[in-house]
Amino acid sequence: MSDRRSRPEMILEVAGLTMRFGGLTAVSQVAFTACRSEITAVIGPNGAGKTTLFNCITGFYRPTSGAIRLHRPGELPVDLHTLPGHRIARAGVARTFQNIRLFPGMTALENLLIAQHNKLMAATGWGIGAVLGLSRYPKAEREAVELAKRWLEATNLLERADDPAGALPYGAQRRLEIARAMCTEPALLCLDEPAAGLNPRESEELARLLLQIRAQGTSILLIEHDMGVVMSISDKVVVLDHGKLIADGPPAAVRADQKVIAAYLGEGDEDEDVPAEAVE
Ligand SMILES: Nc1ncnc2c1ncn2[C@@H]1O[C@H](COP(=O)(O)OP(=O)(O)OP(=O)(O)O)[C@@H](O)[C@H]1O
Known part of the structure; x- marks a missing residue:
């Protein structure tokens, strides 16, 4: 009998992925793995x-064709391409957005507790346990606050715990979004342009935070235009151009790839050139 357990090193497998919007093919036969x-x-x-x-x-679109699988150690692979977004989140994939999507009127701490809503509801037995006086809620609530405080500290926001999220400076809101995603204790953290709008000091702080998240075992998938951040912290870089994968490998190899250079030069955007100084 074949062993269908996941290979230990792979967390995400994308195979033959195609996404069409009417006549436009936005993603065409893309295949790569993330470790x-x-x-x-x-x-x-x-x-x-x-x-x-x-x-x-992350389940916002159902691909036209192809497969996306999450591989968690010792578990059967999960076919993410067949699941709705909330089930993908429950399977262990968290994401942030290009545009910040916090609850601006709630405090930083409350935003992190909301992220743990499912866990807290489960602790009440979805209400039934509470009716029977069996609720594990107080313990679960204490643990949720602990976890939230740990991530507020990791993102340098502990002192702003009681401030409304909307009152935080932009860079702090970006960090709070990452803290919120981490409070769901994901296996895979997907970040859509987390350095957008950050100043160089904030970008460095972000890079350190992402390395810290990686060090504690969470895998990260990162869309990013800031090549300084990408080249300094990534283990692997996947390059798309016109919906197709054109390169896939360690940062230094990808940066030297002629197809990658041509794709960026073709765009004629100085900000997005792959900078020489970003590669050690
Ligand atoms: N919902 C949609 N309906 C129709 N076309 C779409 C939709 N979403 C994206 N596209 C098109 O798909 C192509 C890829 O867009 P996408 O936003 O994925 O690119 P991107 O690499 O993220 O770009 P950017 O770096 O500018 O954010 C573009 O031509 C875009 O106009």
């Missing part, structure tokens, strides 16, 4: 299909 406890970056010029790929992985 456990690694940072995998997805880069490419504007319109290359990065966000569409992310939306397929």
Whole structure:
């Protein structure tokens, strides 16, 4: 009998993924893998299909064809391409968005507790346990607050725990979004342009945070235009151009790839050139 357990090193497998919008093929036959406890970056010029790929992985779009599988150690692979978004989140995939989507009127701490709503509801036995006086809620609530505080500390936001999320500076809101995603204790954290709008100091702080998240065992899939961040922290870089995968490998190899250079030069956007200084 064949052993269908996941290979230990792989967390995400994308195979023959295609997404069409009417006559437009935004993602075409894309295939790559992301490894456990690694940072995998997805880069490419504007319109290359990065966000569409992310939306397929996180369940916002149902791909036209192909497969996306989550491999967790010792478990059967999960076919993410067949699941709705909330089931994908429950399977262990968390995401942040290009545009910040916090609850601005709630405090930073409350935003992190909301992220743990499912866990807290389960602790009440979805209400039934509470009626019977069997609720494990107080303990679960204490643990949820502990976890939230741990991530507020990791993101340097502990002092702002009671401030409304909407009152935080932009860079702090970006970090809070990551903290919120981490409070769901994901196996795979998907980040859509987390460095967008950050100043160089904030980008460095973000890079350190992502390395810390990787060090504690969470795998990261990252769409990012900031090549300084991508090249300095990624274990692997996947490059899309016009919906197709054109390169896939370690940062230094990808940066030297002629197809990648041509794709970025073709775009004529100085900001997005793959910078020489970003590669050690
Ligand atoms: N919902 C949609 N309906 C129709 N076309 C779409 C939709 N979403 C994306 N597209 C098209 O698919 C292509 C890929 O877009 P996508 O946003 O995935 O690229 P991207 O690499 O994320 O770009 P950027 O770096 O500018 O964010 C583009 O031509 C875009 O116009």
